[in-house]
Structures are given as C-alpha cells and as structure tokens.
Amino acid sequence: MKKMSVKKLTTMGILSSLAVILSIFAYFPLVPAVPWLSYDPKDIVIVIGGFIYGPLASFLMSIIVSFLEIVFKGGSIIDVLMNVISTCAFACVASYVYKKNHTKKGAVIGLICGVLCTVFCMTLWNYIITPIYYKMPREAVVSMWLPGIILFNVLKSGINAGVTLFLYKSVVTVLRRTNLVEKGESQQNLESTLIVVGIFITLTFICIVLSIQGII
Numbered sequence: 001m002k003k004m005s006v007k008k009l010t011t012m013g014i015l016s017s018l019a020v021i022l023s024i025f026a027y028f029p030l031v032p033a034v035p036w037l038s039y040d041p042k043d044i045v046i047v048i049g050g051f052i053y054g055p056l057a058s059f060l061m062s063i064i065v066s067f068l069e070i071v072f073k074g075g076s077i078i079d080v081l082m083n084v085i086s087t088c089a090f091a092c093v094a095s096y097v098y099k100k101n102h103t104k105k106g107a108v109i110g111l112i113c114g115v116l117c118t119v120f121c122m123t124l125w126n127y128i129i130t131p132i133y134y135k136m137p138r139e140a141v142v143s144m145w146l147p148g149i150i151l152f153n154v155l156k157s158g159i160n161a162g163v164t165l166f167l168y169k170s171v172v173t174v175l176r177r178t179n180l181v182e183k184g185e186s187q188q189n190l191e192s193t194l195i196v197v198g199i200f201i202t203l204t205f206i207c208i209v210l211s212i213q214g215i216i
Helices: 006-025 042-053 055-073 077-100 104-133 138-143 145-177 192-212
Strands: none
Touching: 006 042, 006 055, 042 055, 042 077, 042 104, 042 145, 055 077, 077 104, 077 145, 104 138, 104 145, 104 192, 138 145, 145 192
C-alpha cells in the first residue's frame, strides 16, 4: 500500500473538516414518518474525496467525520456505526466503481450503485439497530419501511448523487488551482453534460421532499 503524501492528507483533512461543518450546521428532516432521521450533505464531500483518491479515502474520511460528529453534536457509538455504514455504502461503493471505470458512465453507474447500496444497507441496519436504540418492537420498524426509512434513504442518497455530479468538476478545479490536488491524482473530470444531469436530479428530489413536507 502506498504511503499517503502530506498534500493528500491535507486535502482529505480539509474535505473532512468541511463535511463536519456541513453536518453540524446544515441538517434537516426529510420524511415526517421518521423525524429522527435527518439529512445533511456531508456524504457529498466524502464521495468527492473518494472520486479524487479512491474508496479507501472515503472510508477513512467517513470514520473521522462520524467520530467528530459525536464530539460536536453528541451521540453514541451506535450513531458512529450507523453513520459509517450509511456513508460507506454510498461513497465507498460509488468511488470504487468510478475508480474501475474513469468515465462519465462510470461516475453515473457508481452513484446509482451507491444509492441502491445505501437503501439496502440502511433498511437492514435500521431493522437491526432501531428497535434496540429506541426501544420499539421490530414490527413497528417494518411498518415504517416504505413510508419512512426506505423513502428517506432514497431521497437522501438521490440528492447526494445529483449534487455530486453538479459539484465534482468545480471542486476538483478549485483544489487544483490551490495546488492541493495534482492533475494526475484525481480521476477523469466529469463532463459538463453531467453537471446538467446533476442539477436535474437534485431539483427533482428537492421537489419530492418539498411535496412530502406539504410545502408545494
């Protein structure tokens, strides 16, 4: 395994700090049926780190960010576990696929796989953990699958996928101009057409969330 350069560690540290800040100051519920599940955009930053440096970077960042969230927001080791599983299911899977296929098609397929993996993993792990954490019967958790848990994770990961497509090229450009990322280190840039796709996906999921909340 290659040793991480100081520049790479610095960039990952900056991205992790940004992810923590977003998780602290930019979070809100998406689905009224599961008010204890709130959305924050930290996974977008972590998957961008994975797109630049690979899935191991996403994994390390997810652990660091999850533990720092406990420090600044409170919680328990179970919260760390669920955050790591959720983030890795999305970011590590997406960045692994993109690492194997450095094209716009690979990016889209990777993000779709990340969405599907997130929905599956979090449905399973909420079935296992939620009854213990909130002291409720598992039948109650099952009854919230479709109107709550599954819908929440579809919306959460869908928004993350759309915003990632929209922001990735701009973030990499900024990091290169500040000499934090070398041209050879980052994966192939996503084409401009995917930025439009990312905007469309993001707006679609935002409209769905607003309709669920009764705002539109």
